[in-house]
Amino acid sequence: MPTPHPAPPPARREFRNIHALRDLPSYRLPPAGWVSILHRISGALMFVLLPFIIWMFDTSISSEYSFARFSSAFNNGLWLLPAVLVKLVTLALIWAYLHHLIAGLRHVYMDVNHAVSKEFGRSSALFTLALSLGLTAVLGAKLFGLY
Amino acid sequence: MAVNFGSKRIVVGAHYGLRDWLAQRVTATLMALFTAVVLLQVIFSKGPIGYAAWAGIFVPQWMKALTFTVILALTYHVWVGMRDIWMDYIKPLGLRLSLQVATIVWLVACAGWAIQVLWRV
Numbered sequence: 001m002p003t004p005h006p007a008p009p010p011a012r013r014e015f016r017n018i019h020a021l022r023d024l025p026s027y028r029l030p031p032a033g034w035v036s037i038l039h040r041i042s043g044a045l046m047f048v049l050l051p052f053i054i055w056m057f058d059t060s061i062s063s064e065y066s067f068a069r070f071s072s073a074f075n076n077g078l079w080l081l082p083a084v085l086v087k088l089v090t091l092a093l094i095w096a097y098l099h100h101l102i103a104g105l106r107h108v109y110m111d112v113n114h115a116v117s118k119e120f121g122r123s124s125a126l127f128t129l130a131l132s133l134g135l136t137a138v139l140g141a142k143l144f145g146l147y
Numbered sequence: 148m149a150v151n152f153g154s155k156r157i158v159v160g161a162h163y164g165l166r167d168w169l170a171q172r173v174t175a176t177l178m179a180l181f182t183a184v185v186l187l188q189v190i191f192s193k194g195p196i197g198y199a200a201w202a203g204i205f206v207p208q209w210m211k212a213l214t215f216t217v218i219l220a221l222t223y224h225v226w227v228g229m230r231d232i233w234m235d236y237i238k239p240l241g242l243r244l245s246l247q248v249a250t251i252v253w254l255v256a257c258a259g260w261a262i263q264v265l266w267r268v
Contacts, residue, residue, distance in 0.1 A: 043228050047250075050225075050257045058264045060198075061205055067198035101182065104175050111172065 031125035039103040042096035099132040171227045174220035181217040222258045
């Protein structure tokens with residue numbers, strides 16, 4: 001949000017326009033930083049894939065025939081996409097939803113509780129990453145037919 | 148202080164207030180509850196989940212009302228989030244406005260499709 005701020009004292013250098021390729025790879029993010037940027041990335045991913053999500057909703061509930069087309073996408077592929085690619089995109093969506101949900105609950109919890117400390121920020125961030133990745137692994141194994 | 152009101156107001160900015168911040172959390176809570184409602188119905192359905200069991204979840208009128216509300220909540224939630232992304236990374240105002248308009252078109256189209264699907268079952 002563009003908050004208006006007073007002009008900084010001239011002695012202090014301002015660092016602006018971080019170069020995505022030159023500067024970002026050298027940044028070492030704390031766990032809360034990873035949760036934060038992944039929250040944004042997962043949200044943007046779901047925004048871009050919204051038509052695919054609604055396509056799954058559409059074909060899975062409209063009729064028996066469309067349900068068969070829905071299942072077929074995961075077994076025989078969809079248009080030019082092989083089934084494994086459909087599954088990978090779905091796996092990405094599963095991760096995105098889980099991460100976005102858990103990171104969001106963490107936000108709301110911090111908002112209503114006001115119990116914000118450096119330790120809680122770190123431990124809850126690690127919990128978020130572990131839970132979202134763990135559940136993604138469990139559901140991904142099911143998606144790829146490992147059990 | 149830089150003047151950013153009156154004729155200098157950033158027309159593709161946020162409302163500089165509480166409303167969208169709160170709306171994003173309220174809509175998020177609603178979607179989390181919806182997730183729990185769908186998940187519980189899937190978990191407690193009997194037998195393997197085929198077409199009838201899955202589509203049957205969305206048949207009752209209360210579930211249609213809830214899903215309809217969640218589609219609207221999702222649309223607003225995503226709008227706030229995507230607008231934040233455009234405001235953070237896209238500085239040229241013309242490009243930012245174009246992306247914001249495209250986002251609205253994209254979201255309203257998707258919401259319309261989802262609502263249409265909902266009343267198909």
